[in-house]
Amino acid sequence: MRNFGLALLAFICAAAPASAQNLSPEELGQRTVHRRAVEAVVWGMPAVNFDLMLQAALKAGGKDNQIVYWSRFLDWKNQTLTPNPSTIYFMPFISTKEAGPMVLELPSAEGGSLTGTITDAWQTALEDVGPAGADKGKGGKYLILPPRHTAPIPNGYIVVHSSTYMAGPLLRSNAL
Numbered sequence: 043m044r045n046f047g048l049a050l051l052a053f054i055c056a057a058a059p060a061s062a063q064n065l066s067p068e069e070l071g072q073r074t075v076h077r078r079a080v081e082a083v084v085w086g087m088p089a090v091n092f093d094l095m096l097q098a099a100l101k102a103g104g105k106d107n108q109i110v111y112w113s114r115f116l117d118w119k120n121q122t123l124t125p126n127p128s129t130i131y132f133m134p135f136i137s138t139k140e141a142g143p144m145v146l147e148l149p150s151a152e153g154g155s156l157t158g159t160i161t162d163a164w165q166t167a168l169e170d171v172g173p174a175g176a177d178k179g180k181g182g183k184y185l186i187l188p189p190r191h192t193a194p195i196p197n198g199y200i201v202v203h204s205s206t207y208m209a210g211p212l213l214r215s216n217a218l
Contacts, residue, residue, distance in 0.1 A: 088165035092210055096135050106137040107144060132158075132213040138188035139207035145199070146211065150181040158213035160184060163206035171213065176200045 065073070104110040110133045116125035125131065136144045148156060148171055156179075157172030168186075173179035177200060185199035186209050195201055202209070 089163055092161070092163050092165050092208070095133060095210065095212075096208070099133055099135055104133075104135070106135055107141060109134040126214065130215045132211075132215065134211055134213075136186050136209040136211075137207060138186060138204065138209070142188060143191060143193075144186045144209075146184040146186060148177065148181050148184065148213075151179060151215070155179065155216040156181075156213060157216065158211050160186065160202055160209055160211040162204045163208040163210070165210075166205065168204060168209065169200065169202045171211065 099110040102110060112131045112133070115127050115129070116131055134146060136146065138144055146160070150156075151172065155172055157170075157174065159170050159175075160168045162168055169176055169184065171177060171182075171184065176182065176184075183199050184202050185195065186202045186204055187195075188207055189205055191203070
């Protein structure tokens with residue numbers, strides 16, 4: 043079966059240039075525009091999802107640099123793509139544009155687990171938190187730095203370099 047898959051892939055790759063030669067310049071242009079539109083959607087989806095979660099938090103009364111605590115299990119109103127339906131979430135949306143570096147201090151999760159990932163506005167993972175993260179579940183002070191930050195960094199922090207001015211950890215509270 044594996045050889046069949048490789049043969050099929052080779053056929054598709056070999057056939058693609060031949061079929062493109064039979065297309066008019068207009069048809070090639072339309073395919074290029076279509077392909078670029080699909081790529082824009084795929085590449086932009088994480089940033090759109092980040093903004094949807096931020097807008098849901100703002101609509102619920104949250105503000106930048108505050109922690110939004112969803113006291114109930116998530117549903118479609120929270121705009122989280124893949125929420126666990128039996129987990130409580132915390133969403134601090136951090137803006138370093140005006141405030142500069144921000145500290146997110148997380149406690150240890152004794153008798154449970156506080157886990158998640160700090161991401162930038164593109165939802166690129168910057169640092170994990172919790173038992174599998176930099177704090178190993180013992181809690182810690184995460185220093186989230188804005189892009190191109192050059193000032194000295196004090197000791198005692200878990201340093202998180204963000205490529206965007208917005209960062210947004212999605213943290214889950216789980217009982218053990």
